[in-house]
Amino acid sequence: MANYDKVLVLDIFNRFDLEIKAGRSGIKREITVSDIKRPGIELAGFWKHFVPERANLIGRTEMSFLRALEADLLKKRIDEYVAYNPVCIIVARGEKIPDYLLKRADESGIPVLLTNISTTRFSSMLLNYLEEKLAPVRVIHGVLVDIYGIGVLIRGESGIGKSETAIELVKRGHRLVADDIIEIKKIGELRLAGSAPENSRYFLEMRGIGIINVKTLFGAGAVKNESPINLTIKLERWDENNEYERLGIDTRKTTIMDLDIDEIIIPVKPGRNLALVLEVAAMNYRMKSMGYNAAVDFTENIMRR
Missing domain, CATH: 3.40.50.300 (P-loop containing nucleotide triphosphate hydrolases)
Structure with a gap:
């Protein structure tokens, strides 16, 4: 019979030496799927197939898009994002994270982590780690x-x-x-x-x-x-x-x-x-x-x- 190991956000935090920027109360949230989500189209307003159980990875492209939004629309998109309660949010390349996202993530206990590694490279590293840890x-x-x-x-x-x-x-x-x-x-x-x-x-x-x-x-x-x-x-x-x-x-x-x-x-x-x-x-x-x-x-x- 197949079973699976358990991966916590804390495990990813320790394994890749990340910096926690918000949502420390949710650091022991459990990740159950090995797939990673790049929420680009969702931040543009399309949420139909969003899977909050996946670790979310935001890179330079997504952050550039968010920074280009007007203040009211930016808050709306972040409120929608947080309402779906993603298991964790990891920001790559050391990108500056909007203060409103940090505030809302803190309120909802959604861990927001930061790495200086490039998005593509970190995506590969994280995917390999999760596939091994969550393999049947x-x-x-x-x-x-x-x-x-x-x-x-x-x-x-x-x-x-x-x-x-x-x-x-x-x-x-x-x-x-x-x-x-x-x-x-x-x-x-x-x-x-x-x-x-x-x-x-x-x-x-x-x-x-x-x-x-x-x-x-x-x-x-x-x-x-x-x-x-x-x-x-x-x-x-x-x-x-x-x-x-x-x-x-x-x-x-x-x-x-x-x-x-x-x-x-x-x-x-x-x-x-x-x-x-x-x-x-x-x-x-x-x-x-x-x-x-x-x-x-x-x-x-x-x-x-």
Whole structure:
């Protein structure tokens, strides 16, 4: 089930070192959507599709428009704006804010914040921050490791050897992200990131030994707090009746939070070095991402001959 982190205006204030100009009483207002609103057309009098739940960002263009209005019309527009109760107002480029807007925002408890960063740059920074913080989260079982910079999600039935494979990978210089319980965030529309819950971070369960702290045993370089999920490895017990992939031409996908992720099924039997197999899988995935597919190259060589 998906859930979301909570973002307060105070979090944005602290994260970007902003200056508060008015509405300090509303500094703990909660922001629930990652979209940002540039209220240009609204300040011109069109309020039909205004969404007050979005953080409002005002730049030089909007401020120039407001300063050009006659005093009575300026007050009317600001009164309309404040009546819609935007969750917060952030003014970019250090622009001078009309005194009447500060007065009305103070009365209504609407935080007005100021930054010297340009509007476009701050918009990008704020959007990235909110998308990450408010990304939908799903909890799944498995092991997540970083292999050569590739986030590999290992899945399979209980007792098949996921944690033991992760430890072997750590010994070979790779990094553990999460064991057993993985919190997956969908960031934007194209990216998944996984991490361990705060209370189980760096811990791993090995049957027969118990719980170990990977960071304590192997050092800080053996763990990672978060990783993108690029590739899924499904471990299953070797079945002689199954025909497993031999060439790797066909690409298999699995769906996580409506995103298709490359998946490889690895058959498990005694004596097979799973850590080595996963290393090769990660390197091969990286080569495919760079445009080289060994299976296609092999097939073309055969066809040429």
